[in-house]
Amino acid sequence: MYSPAFNGSSDLLPMAKYAQYVIEWADQDPETNYLRYDSLPMTAAASYYETTQRVQQALKSNPKYSKPVFMLISEGDTVVDKYFAVEQFANRFDNPNSQLIWLGSNPPLKARTTAYNMNLPEQRISEGSHMAGLFSPSNPEYGVNGKNRLCNNGQGAELEVQCLDGATVWYSSYGYVEEGKIHARLTYNPYFEQSLASMQQVLLSD
Template identity: 50%
Template sequence: MMKPTIISILAISSIALVGCSKEVIDPAYQKSDHLPNFKQASFTDYVEETQEWLSSHRVFMTDDKQFEIDVNSPAQYTPTNPNGQAVLLVHGLGDSPYSFHDVATHLADQGYLVRTVLLPGHGSKVGDLQLPTLQDWQEVVDYHTQLLQKEYDSVWLGGYSTGANLVTSQAINDPSIKGLMLFSPAFQPFSPAVKFAGVASHIMTWADQDPEDNPLRYNSLPMNGASVYYQTSEVVRDDLEKGIYDKPVFIMMSEGDSVIDTEFVRNTFANSMTNDSNMLIWQSEHSLDEPRSKAFSMALKEQRISNGSHMGLLFSPDNPYYGINGTEVICSNGQGSEQESECLAGGEVWYSSWGYTEQGKNHARLTYNPYFNESMQALDLVLTTSN
């Protein structure tokens, strides 16, 4: 997930302040001497070797090191009753493979063999996001797509945010891919200022630095990470211009998303993704003029939800970390420091996308999907109707 706070930082005026950029000496902000290998002969070897690398390169936040390694590692979800199909899922910028835990578990329950990958630069320490290139991220998706295709004739690809860009490009250029499932696809950023991340990365290291206290994802963002994200968006927009994509596509996003250009995604879905079984789940108070869509209201007073967020789509209300009673509350939500402090102190909060404000309410990030079960039923329909 691309953190929205970089939007203001990436404005041209901020580049002029480069000389004042503060480098904080902290192990989490330092970079490793290399990134892990991901081209093992088997997925099992990939998981094992990645975990070994993480054990020696990760900056741990808790005493439970194995837990942190597990949630940041690539994983396989094996179905009890296989249907002969497989899915590869790719997380977003700053996130971990755990982002897809709930979706992957659901898909495995439906019979799909599901794998998640770790994008290079993730899972260890945020300083490592200074290291990856666009090619690194493209290659891990391509390699593990091909590895899965050696075992399964029917392979679907899924991605969240930056991961959605990567898998969409992969699918457009590989006609054997069965179809796509995309969550908050970051085809185009909401702010045009993000395009300057590449230039800025040569003269300043950080787009944003915050305390690293969430074992499931990064809170900070090196400028290089923002730059590589933007490169994925340029590539996928070029790929989408190649013509119609007629394979099945499931998309879910929120009108309140402050990270991506949702209008661009809606137009792409309407004009370029033509399969009759396609579905766009739209978290909004307003229905779309698109017969292949379904809207879900996010003004949910009883749950203290004001609107939908970029990241909340992926998690069930029962998720132990991000659900209704989850342990991870993201108080840094684009509001004032006083409101953030009240949230951190355990004060009552509402939930929303980053940057949303409403008089008389203090908002933390919405980290779960109140319509998770309904969304998964819609996904199932796309997957089964196409067969």
């Protein structure tokens, strides 16, 4: 499970199931790459909310899940309710071989958890992000030298333009701001190999 969407982080998300009939876009921005990550149709937001509701119903009807679970969450995630996901890991996914990878220095759970520091100035990384866990640093689209730089990062139009124009950037989750730095979205996991090794341990466990 990568950034599992058991629950959304926005209190406005439940309104999407009604708003989809009158509003086309939850967020629409000029697309700067062909993978079209920057915009969100309202129907997609509504589908996301519906999925979280089904997942929560399934969790309620199955208090415990006894098989091993691998879960990876970024401390900087602003999309999913990361603490709700951790609560499910702690209380429902109780197999001793389950593992939680926490991309950040302050994990809310200690047992069965491995935390990795995401303040990596030598790599110009300020913190992790929602999408970073999935991708290798060598990924041709989203890696260190990937073709796609996500400059729409909640930092204001002026810094976004500088990012798009090729300025030296740091990397973070959406909305992270630090004086004197331009931030693009972190789109890869600097601990990708370690994460895969942990996942393999879970998959091979009894």
